[in-house]
Structures are given as structure tokens and as C-alpha cells.
Amino acid sequence: xxxxxxxxxxxxxxxxxxxxxxxxxxxxxxxxxxxxxxxxxxxxxxxxxxxxxxxxxxxxxxxxxxxxxxxxxxxxxxxxxxxxxxxxxxxxxxxxxxxxxxxxxxxxxxxxxxxxxxxxxxxxxxxxxxxxxxxxxxxxxxxxxxxxxxxxxxxxxxxxxxxxxxxxxxxxxxxxxxxxxxxxxxxxxxxxxxxxxxxxxxxxxxxxxxxxxxxxxxxxxxxxxxxxxxxxxxxxxxxxxxxxxxxxxxxxxxxxxxxxxxxxxxxxxxxxxxxxxxxxxxxxxxxxxxxxxxxxxxxxxxxxxxxxxxxxxxxxxxxxxxxxxxxxxxxxxxxxxxxxxxxxxxxxxxxxxxxxxxxxxxxxxxxxxxxxxxxxxxxxxxxxxxxxxxxxxxxxxxxxxxxxxxxxxxxxxxxxxxxxxxxxxxxxxxxxxxxxxxxxxxxxxxxxxxxxxxxxxxxxxxxxxxxxxxxxxxxxxxxxxxxxxxxxxxxxxxxxxxxxxxxxxxxxxxxxxxxxxxxxxxxxxxxxxxxxxxxxxxxxxxxxxxxxxxxxxxxxxxxxxxxxxxxxxxxxxxxxxxxxxxxxxxxxxxxxxxxxxxxxxxx
Amino acid sequence: xxxxxxxxxxxxxxxxxxxxxxxxxxxxxxxxxxxxxxxxxxxxxxxxxxxxxxxxxxxxxxxxxxxxxxxxxxxxxxxxxxxxxxxxxxxxxxxxxxxxxxxxxxxxxxxxxxxxxxxxxxxxxxxxxxxxxxxxxxxxxxxxxxxxxxxxxxxxxxxxxxxxxxxxxxxxxxxxxxxxxxxxxxxxxxxxxxxxxxxxxxxxxxxxxxxxxxxxxxxxxxxxxxxxxxxxxxxxxxxxxxxxxxxxxx
Numbered sequence: 001x002x003x004x005x006x007x008x009x010x011x012x013x014x015x016x017x018x019x020x021x022x023x024x025x026x027x028x029x030x031x032x033x034x035x036x037x038x039x040x041x042x043x044x045x046x047x048x049x050x051x052x053x054x055x056x057x058x059x060x061x062x063x064x065x066x067x068x069x070x071x072x073x074x075x076x077x078x079x080x081x082x083x084x085x086x087x088x089x090x091x092x093x094x095x096x097x098x099x100x101x102x103x104x105x106x107x108x109x110x111x112x113x114x115x116x117x118x119x120x121x122x123x124x125x126x127x128x129x130x131x132x133x134x135x136x137x138x139x140x141x142x143x144x145x146x147x148x149x150x151x152x153x154x155x156x157x158x159x160x161x162x163x164x165x166x167x168x169x170x171x172x173x174x175x176x177x178x179x180x181x182x183x184x185x186x187x188x189x190x191x192x193x194x195x196x197x198x199x200x201x202x203x204x205x206x207x208x209x210x211x212x213x214x215x216x217x218x219x220x221x222x223x224x225x226x227x228x229x230x231x232x233x234x235x236x237x238x239x240x241x242x243x244x245x246x247x248x249x250x251x252x253x254x255x256x257x258x259x260x261x262x263x264x265x266x267x268x269x270x271x272x273x274x275x276x277x278x279x280x281x282x283x284x285x286x287x288x289x290x291x292x293x294x295x296x297x298x299x300x301x302x303x304x305x306x307x308x309x310x311x312x313x314x315x316x317x318x319x320x321x322x323x324x325x326x327x328x329x330x331x332x333x334x335x336x337x338x339x340x341x342x343x344x345x346x347x348x349x350x351x352x353x354x355x356x357x358x359x360x361x362x363x364x365x366x367x368x369x370x371x372x373x374x375x376x377x378x379x380x381x382x383x384x385x386x387x388x389x390x391x392x393x394x395x396x397x398x399x400x401x402x403x404x405x406x407x408x409x410x411x412x413x414x415x416x417x418x419x420x421x422x423x424x425x426x427x428x429x430x431x432x433x434x435x436x437x438x439x440x441x442x443x444x445x446x447x448x449x450x451x452x453x454x455x456x457x458x459x460x461x462x463x464x465x466x467x468x469x470x471x472x473x474x475x476x477x478x479x480x481x482x483x484x485x486x487x488x489x490x491x492x493x494x495x496x497x498x499x500x501x502x503x504x505x506x507x508x509x510x511x512x513x514x515x516x517x518x519x520x521x522x523x524x525x526x527x528x529x530x531x532x533x534x535x536x537x538x539x540x541x542x543x544x545x546x547x548x549x550x551x552x553x554x555x556x557x558x559x560x561x562x563x564x565x566x567x568x569x570x571x572x573x574x575x576x577x578x579x580x581x582x583x584x585x586x587x588x589x590x591x592x593x594x595x596x597x598x599x600x601x602x603x
Numbered sequence: 604x605x606x607x608x609x610x611x612x613x614x615x616x617x618x619x620x621x622x623x624x625x626x627x628x629x630x631x632x633x634x635x636x637x638x639x640x641x642x643x644x645x646x647x648x649x650x651x652x653x654x655x656x657x658x659x660x661x662x663x664x665x666x667x668x669x670x671x672x673x674x675x676x677x678x679x680x681x682x683x684x685x686x687x688x689x690x691x692x693x694x695x696x697x698x699x700x701x702x703x704x705x706x707x708x709x710x711x712x713x714x715x716x717x718x719x720x721x722x723x724x725x726x727x728x729x730x731x732x733x734x735x736x737x738x739x740x741x742x743x744x745x746x747x748x749x750x751x752x753x754x755x756x757x758x759x760x761x762x763x764x765x766x767x768x769x770x771x772x773x774x775x776x777x778x779x780x781x782x783x784x785x786x787x788x789x790x791x792x793x794x795x796x797x798x799x800x801x802x803x804x805x806x807x808x809x810x811x812x813x814x815x816x817x818x819x820x821x822x823x824x825x826x827x828x829x830x831x832x833x834x835x836x837x838x839x840x841x842x843x844x845x846x847x848x849x850x851x852x853x
Contacts, residue, residue: 375799451788453781
């Protein structure tokens with residue numbers, strides 16, 4: 001009981017809680033009406049009001065009204081309660097003139113204030129059907145089919161000629177004079193040359209239109225965005241729709257109730273077809289510039305980087321946002337030339353666009369994730385994005401950058417100084433090995449770039465022994481030569497010594513003094529040996545002369561000859577006769593022997 | 604006695620010159636041992652700036668860079684040290700270890716086995732050692748010539764002739780090796796990639812087709828020069844152009 005009471009109290013408090021609302025007073029009427037037809041004109045207001053006054057209307061007669069209806073609407077959105085009361089004033093009008101008429105604002109009084117509504121424009125058209133009331137009935141009702149005059153569809157395009165990739169709107173409209181119940185079958189044209197995007201449409205909004213003097217209910221059935229992918233003449237095949245049509249059947253009723261309970265309408269299936277359309281798709285003129293990834297339309301680009309300074313093995317995100325109207329769905333990621341050393345992942349794409357009559361509108365975002373693996377300063381060349389602008393008929397290029405990225409050495413590679421880490425290279429064979437320790441021994445420092453090879457010292461030390469050899473060779477040769485010369489001189493000298501010694505004996509030989517001659521020869525011989533060997537003459541005699549001479553390395557033959565001369569002289573001194581020829585011979589042999597001894601003797 | 608004193612005196616006079624160098628080296632070594640690798644590498648660089656060098660400094664500098672985490676610099680200095688002392692096993696080992704940590708893994712084109720042998724033999728010593736050897740061998744040739752010329756016995760002549768011919772051949776080998784080793788130092792053809800990563804182009808032009816990607820620490824042979832561009836050849840025989848600023852000559 002208590003709870004109920006509280007809720008009732010709360011219910012009464014609700015209007016107080018609710019926010020004060022803007023007072024809105026709006027009028028509503030169909031855009032077009034058929035002459036002499038009845039139609040509704042309604043005004044709505046969201047507050048309690050009184051005294052509605054309609055303006056003067058010359059083309060319309062008020063048949064009925066106003067009838068007032070009231071509706072409540074309480075909504076609770078996220079705990080916020082809104083309470084709405086709407087009052088609707090409805091009039092039934094009838095048109096009486098052909099033309100376009102404006103209904104001036106109506107006024108209403110809210111809490112003593114007069115409020116005006118909006119203006120309304122209504123077109124009144126002439127209905128050429130003979131009997132306006134029986135518009136839905138058909139002349140050939142008996143056959144059960146409808147003529148193409150009564151129900152038909154049309155396909156229209158926004159333009160007949162477009163560039164490849166430029167959006168074209170294909171609109172399918174239904175024109176009908178009959179009551180449509182629904183659509184039972186639909187056959188869309190196959191459009192392999194296009195990328196098709198459906199444009200969102202709610203319920204079919206019907207309007208009245210006069211075509212060739214006939215009044216039709218016209219509704220836009222559907223709209224499609226077509227992005228041509230091929231060039232040349234392309235024909236859009238007709239669209240086929242099968243409608244179910246409510247058809248009044250003239251039936252002879254057997255009872256009054258039949259008419260009352262049973263419907264005198266019958267559902268008839270009617271298939272209608274539009275006309276084919278031929279389009280001309282022009283190729284994009286010119287050679288696509290660098291950075292063209294299929295974009296057509298009116299686009300702009302924004303590039304952002306998550307950071308420009310980082311450590312190795314950290315990641316950076318490059319964001320490229322393409323915004324504007326165009327064919328977003330067909331745009332692929334623009335290429336960013338990252339340094340070859342960066343680990344690069346495929347860009348992630350996120351779309352945020354909707355289809356509009358002008359094409360896709362919104363943004364397409366590409367996110368590139370890269371991870372630099374090595375330190376250094378890297379420059380990423382300008383990010384280029386090109387697209388074709390159909391309004392200008394030319395390519396446009398947008399560019400951003402260049403972007404400089406500074407990569408510092410990360411913590412991961414710091415350990416190299418102490419221990420060989422296992423992951424710096426594919427195949428490290430050892431773990432925990434270190435470089436060998438310093439060389440601490442004393443060593444000589446020498447000036448940089450000095451070599452023994454090629455230096456003067458080097459060549460000198462090579463040439464010196466060679467020179468010594470050459471020198472010694474020549475000295476040796478000269479000595480050999482000289483040695484032979486000395487022999488000759490010595491003999492000569494020895495001869496002169498001997499001649500000198502024998503000078504007196506030679507005189508005696510000439511004068512024929514035999515005894516003096518021999519005596520002088522003997523004295524010369526003894527004197528010579530005594531002088532030569534520095535032995536006093538008194539110590540020399542025939543017995544010891546042989547051993548003395550032998551000691552002095554005189555040849556045995558020479559010694560024999562010397563002794564023979566001594567003997568000959570001794571003997572001849574006392575011999576009675578001797579020939580002078582013998583004396584000459586003795587003189588000569590003495591001369592020769594002394595010379596020989598002179599050459600051979602050694603002290 | 605007097606002679607001994609004078610020699611000692613001369614040595615003492617020379618001592619300050621040698622001691623200064625040693626102190627600088629020792630200081631840098633000490634920095635390294637205490638773990639101040641960056642200071643150590645600076646100290647070594649200072650010594651090198653004075654226009655002196657030896658393989659040991661390059662080796663130690665390479666070690667300091669390696670320990671500071673600068674791989675390309677370490678490789679560069681090991682390579683320089685190796686040029687000066689191709690026979691040094693420690694340099695070889697550390698260089699190999701550093702190379703194994705570079706990103707680019709390159710296959711080597713196999714040389715003809717004979718030239719590989721010759722190369723291995725040549726790298727057993729540096730230019731100076733081969734030069735000394737060549738002097739010794741040449742002196743030997745001359746001595747054999749003496750013996751051949753002045754000896755009177757046939758056996759000695761024969762022996763000296765053959766030994767002489769052999770040492771002449773060895774002299775020519777060591778002479779050419781010494782020349783080759785010097786040429787390696789004088790005409791330095793190789794370079795190390797210093798940029799963390801560099802794209803090698805097909806032509807000396809920024810818009811050239813990108814052929815392959817190289818990373819820091821990779822050793823390349825500079826084949827040709829055109830303005831700012833260098834044509835490089837990889838050990839697997841691939842060729843391409845890159846900007847001179849991305850590499851550092853050994």
C-alpha cells in the first residue's frame with residue numbers, strides 16, 4: 001500500500017523533474033494532391049494549448065475539423081526520464097483549384113502566448129482519369145492484367161558519362177496508378193563492371209506526380225552507387241520487379257453479407273521491366289603518378305607518427321588518414337618506403353565512411369607498424385598519395401614528409417661488452433668466451449710507417465757483403481798478378497848481387513890471372529853466404545855449409561851445385577893447367593847458383 | 604772497466620726516452636685493468652697520436668674498445684695490429700671473436716690452395732722480420748760465393764755451390780714477402796663498416812638500386828673511389844657502392 005502511494009506521488013512529480021521543453025508547433029500536409037481530392041492537414045504541438053486559428057485558404061475548403069488527439073510519450077534514456085505530450089489538430093481539406101498554393105502559418109495560444117507554425121506548400125494537380133473516385137479500378141479488369149500505363153518502373157542514372165572510378169547513382173523508381181500490395185520477386189541487373197554500394201533508404205516515400213496528364217504515385221524504390229571498374233560503353237541491363245497488386249474484382253454477390261465480409265479485391269502478380277541504359281566510361285587521362293593506389297574523388301591525406309625518437313626493437317606507428325568523398329573502398333594502402341633495415345608489418349585498415357549520392361564519404365585509416373632493428377638516423381622519403389579528381393579530370397598528388405626517425409641503441413644489445421650473447425648471430429658456437437687479455441710486456445714503439453724493407457739501411461746491408469766480395473775478388477786477382485812480377489824482379493836482383501860479388505873475379509878472368517880468379521870466386525861465395533845469413537866467415541866451412549843451406553830452405557840441387565863449385569875452385573887453384581873455357585863455365589855457373597840461392601834463401 | 608762504465612752511462616742517457624713511452628703505455632694498461640675501458644682507449648689513442656705505433660698498442664686499444672662495447676672500433680684496431688704483426692696469435696684470436704659478433708655472416712670465396720699456403724707462410728712474419736731474414740740469406744749467398752771462389756777442394760766447391768743456390772732462392776722468397784707485407788701496410792685496401800647499417804647501391808648515387816644491406820663491423824675491400832662514394836667488394840665477391848662516411852679505412 002505504502003509503495004503504491006510513493007509511486008503515485010512520484011508519478012505526479014515527474015513533470016517537475018522533466019526538463020522544460022521547447023514549444024514546437026508544426027503543420028503537416030502532402031506535397032501534392034489531386035484536384036477535388038480530400039486530404040489531411042494536421043498541426044502538432046507538444047504543450048497544452050488553446051484557440052487554434054487557421055489562416056485564410058482560398059484554394060482549399062475545410063470539410064471537417066479540427067479533431068484533437070492527444071498522445072503521451074514517456075521515455076527513459078540512461079535514467080533520464082522524458083515525458084512528452086503531443087496534441088494533434090487534424091483538418092480534412094478539399095482542393096478546389098489547380099496550382100501551387102501556400103498555406104500561411106496557423107497560430108495557437110499557449111499559456112496566453114500566440115505561437116506560429118511553419119508555412120506549408122501544396123501542389124494541386126489535375127487528375128485526367130475520368131473518374132477520380134474509381135482511380136484504382138482498371139478498364140481491363142476482366143483480363144486480370146495491368147497495362148504498362150498503370151504500373152511501370154524506371155532506371156535513371158545521375159550521369160551518362162563518367163571517369164573510371166567516379167561514382168554514378170542508379171535510381172529505380174516505381175510509377176503506379178494501382179494499389180500495390182507488395183513485391184514478390186525482383187531481378188537486379190548483373191553489373192560485373194561496377195562496384196555496387198546500396199544507398200540506405202527507409203520506407204518508400206510516395207509522392208504524386210502528373211505525367212502526360214496522368215497522375216501517378218511515384219516512389220523511389222532503391223538507389224545504388226556504381227563505381228565503374230572498366231572503361232568503354234557499358235550497358236546497364238533492365239531491372240525486373242514482380243509486384244503483387246490488389247485488384248478490385250467485379251463479382252456478382254449472392255448475398256449482402258458476402259459483400260460485407262468478403263473482400264472484393266484479388267491479388268494479382270504483375271511483372272514490370274525498366275529500360276536498359278548505356279553509359280560511357282572514360283579512362284583516367286594520363287599516366288598514374290607515383291603513389292596512386294586507385295583513389296578517385298576529392299580526397300585529402302593526413303600523416304601522423306606515434307614517435308620519431310626511439311630505441312631499437314621498439315615500434316612506431318605511422319597513421320595515414322584519407323578523408324573526403326570518393327571510392328574509399330577501392331583505395332589500397334599508400335606505399336611508405338621504410339628503410340630496408342626496419343621490420344615492417346602489413347598496414348591495418350579501418351574504415352569510417354558512409355555511402356552518399358556523391359560517393360563514399362568519410363575516412364579510411366591505414367596504420368603501419370614498423371620496428372627498427374638497428375640504431376641510426378633514418379630518413380623516410382615523403383609519403384605520397386595520388387588520386388584522380390573527376391571534377392578536374394586530372395591526377396592530384398598529396399605528399400607528406402620526409403620524416404626523420406632517430407633510433408638509439410636499445411638495452412637489448414648492451415650486454416655485448418662482457419659476455420658473448422647467444423642471440424646476436426645465428427650460430428654463435430661458444431658462450432661466455434672473452435677476448436684475450438692485454439699485452440703488458442715492454443715493447444718498443446717505432447714511428448708509424450717505418451719499414452726496414454726499402455730503407456737505405458736495408459739496401460746498404462744487402463750491398464755491403466756484395467761489395468766486400470767484389471773488393472776481395474779484385475785484390476786477390478791483383479795479388480796473383482803481382483806475385484808473378486815479384487819473382488821476376490827477385491831473380492833480377494839476385495843476378496845483380498851475384499854479379500857484384502863476382503866483379504873482381506870477372507876482372508881476373510879477363511886478365512888471365514888464374515890463381516887470383518879461383519881465389520876470388522871462393523871468397524865471393526863464402527862472403528855472400530856469410531853476409532846473407534849473418535854468420536861470420538870463420539864459422540863457415542865445406543862440412544857445415546850443406547846443413548846451413550838446407551836449414552835456409554835452399555834446394556838440394558842448388559846446394560850440390562854450390563858445393564861442386566867450391567870443390568872445383570879448390571881443385572883448380574892447385575891444378576897445373578886448365579883451359580880458359582872451363583873458367584868461363586865456372587864463372588857462369590857461380591853466377592847462376594848465387595842467383596838461385598838469393599831467390600831461395602831464407603834467414 | 605772503463606769501457607763498461609761508458610756503456611752503462613750511454614744506456615742511462617737513453618733511459619728517459621724509453622721510460623716515458625713505457626709510462627704512458629703502463630698508465631693506459633692500468634686504466635684497462637681497473638675497468639676504465641673508455642679512459643684506457645683514450646690513453647692509447649693519445650699515444651698513437653704522437654706518431655708512434657706497434658702491434659701491442661693496437662691490440663690493447665682493440666681490447667679497450669671491445670670492452671666498451673664498440674665493436675667496429677675494436678675490429679678496426681685489431682685489423683691494424685694484425686697488419687703490423689700478422690703472426691700474432693692473440694690478435695688473431697680476439698679479431699676472430701669480435702668478428703663472430705658482427706651481424707653480417709659472409710662466406711669466403713676459396714682461394715687456390717697454393718696461394719693460400721703462400722699467404723699463410725707470408726703471414727708468419729711481418730715485413731721487418733722478412734727483411735732481416737733476406738739480409739741474412741743474401742749474406743749467406745755471398746759467403747757461399749767466397750767459399751766457391753777461394754776453396755781449392757772440389758767437394759767444398761760443390762757444397763758451396765748448392766748451398767749458395769738454395770740461399771739465393773730463399774733470399775728471393777723472403778725479399779718478395781717483405782715487399783708484400785710492406786705493400787699491405789702502405790696501400791691499405793680494406794675498411795670496416797662503421798655505420799650501424801648501410802644499404803649498398805648498385806651505382807655511386809643515392810638513387811641507385813639497393814643491392815644488399817651491411818652492418819657495422821664488416822670488413823670490406825675498397826676497390827674504387829668516386830667522389831664521396833667507394834666501390835667495395837665483400838669476401839664473397841659481391842660488389843657495390845656506398846658512401847665513404849659509412850666506412851673507416853684500416
